[in-house]
Amino acid sequence: MHTPTSPGALVRELSRLFVRSQRAQSACVDGASNVQCHVLTELLRVDGLTQQALVERLSLDKAWISRAVDALVSDGVVAKRPHEEDKRSVKLSLTALGRIRAEKLENTLNTHAAQVFEHIAVEQHGQIQEALKVLISALTHAAQATLNISTCDVNTETTPTAQENTLTFEDASMRDVPAIEVILAKAKLPIVGVRRHIAHFRLGKHDGKIVALGGLELYGEQALLRSIVVDPEQRNKAYGKQLVNDLCQIAQQTGVHDLYLKTVSAKRFFDGLGFEELAYDQVPASLKQSSQFRGSCPASATVMHRAMSALI
Numbered sequence: 001m002h003t004p005t006s007p008g009a010l011v012r013e014l015s016r017l018f019v020r021s022q023r024a025q026s027a028c029v030d031g032a033s034n035v036q037c038h039v040l041t042e043l044l045r046v047d048g049l050t051q052q053a054l055v056e057r058l059s060l061d062k063a064w065i066s067r068a069v070d071a072l073v074s075d076g077v078v079a080k081r082p083h084e085e086d087k088r089s090v091k092l093s094l095t096a097l098g099r100i101r102a103e104k105l106e107n108t109l110n111t112h113a114a115q116v117f118e119h120i121a122v123e124q125h126g127q128i129q130e131a132l133k134v135l136i137s138a139l140t141h142a143a144q145a146t147l148n149i150s151t152c153d154v155n156t157e158t159t160p161t162a163q164e165n166t167l168t169f170e171d172a173s174m175r176d177v178p179a180i181e182v183i184l185a186k187a188k189l190p191i192v193g194v195r196r197h198i199a200h201f202r203l204g205k206h207d208g209k210i211v212a213l214g215g216l217e218l219y220g221e222q223a224l225l226r227s228i229v230v231d232p233e234q235r236n237k238a239y240g241k242q243l244v245n246d247l248c249q250i251a252q253q254t255g256v257h258d259l260y261l262k263t264v265s266a267k268r269f270f271d272g273l274g275f276e277e278l279a280y281d282q283v284p285a286s287l288k289q290s291s292q293f294r295g296s297c298p299a300s301a302t303v304m305h306r307a308m309s310a311l312i
């Protein structure tokens with residue numbers, strides 16, 4: 001077999017071989033087509049996506065998505081429900097059967113991906129994981145540049161370019177929950193719901209140390225930006241701004257159209273990041289179910305909103 005040597009050709013070959021082998025796995029799961037499998041895994045990640053959001057997230061043809069959704073609906077795997085704000089659109093959710101199928105598919109694909117490492121010497125695993133993180137970060141930046149979605153960066157002229165003030169971001173995990181709760185408690189921010197939404201929390205690190213963290217609670221195309229905190233000794237270095245930008249980008253990639261938050265003392269900070277104050281009665285019902293709107297955050301807090309779709 002001819003193995004390419006240039007970096008670009010290596011990335012292409014890796015992606016080609018991996019996608020081909022994962023497709024073979026998904027073909028074995030309950031006879032679903034590849035597009036149907038993509039739809040199932042996306043709906044497992046975010047409930048309540050519209051058909052248009054699926055088209056954008058998957059970069060697939062509208063007609064293919066439409067056919068796949070119709071087939072999944074007629075199989076009783078996906079259900080449609082009216083969109084509260086847009087009468088011409090519907091939201092899609094997995095049914096109980098759909099969730100079982102999507103979780104089975106997700107497990108199959110995760111197991112298959114993990115098995116690749118069985119063919120690599122154990123002592124090389126750490127090195128490869130680090131290289132993959134670098135590659136993912138590069139691909140994310142490349143995708144953002146192509147889609148011109150880096151508009152999440154407000155006041156980019158004040159975003160630090162010097163290496164010493166640039167944070168690296170990573171997903172938080174269940175393991176991080178106790179430390180996150182301590183940091184939030186010290187900052188007098190609510191800890192309710194951290195465990196439940198940990199999959200969408202991010203840690204901003206400098207020299208291997210957590211200096212900033214924050215998270216998202218996803219409610220379909222709406223999301224709550226929460227728990228934004230920077231180590232008190234590290235404030236005013238634009239770490240807070242980098243953290244919010246990182247979470248905005250994640251929200252955009254996840255198909256979020258509207259981002260909301262509640263803040264007691266940092267209204268001016270969020271003003272500078274494109275958020276605007278919003279009357280409580282304009283907050284969508286889905287968000288009002290969140291613990292922050294049900295009382296874990298003071299009722300006197302300012303509610304703020306930022307439209308994401310308008311920025312793309």
Ligand SMILES: CC(C)(COP(=O)(O)OP(=O)(O)OC[C@H]1O[C@@H](n2cnc3c(N)ncnc32)[C@H](O)[C@@H]1OP(=O)(O)O)[C@@H](O)C(=O)NCCC(=O)NCCS
Nearest residue numbers: 187227228229230235236237238239240241263266268269
């Ligand atoms: C709010 C917070 C996250 C800001 O973090 P930070 O790293 O110090 O902020 P940055 O350095 O990125 O500041 C960005 C801008 O916001 C301004 N700013 C920062 N904190 C501010 C605050 N509390 N009030 C008003 N403006 C603020 C900065 O002066 C800076 O302005 P500039 O761009 O004109 O220079 C941090 O102060 C914090 O952790 N506070 C306690 C927790 C909290 O209140 N979180 C928000 C509720 S979810």
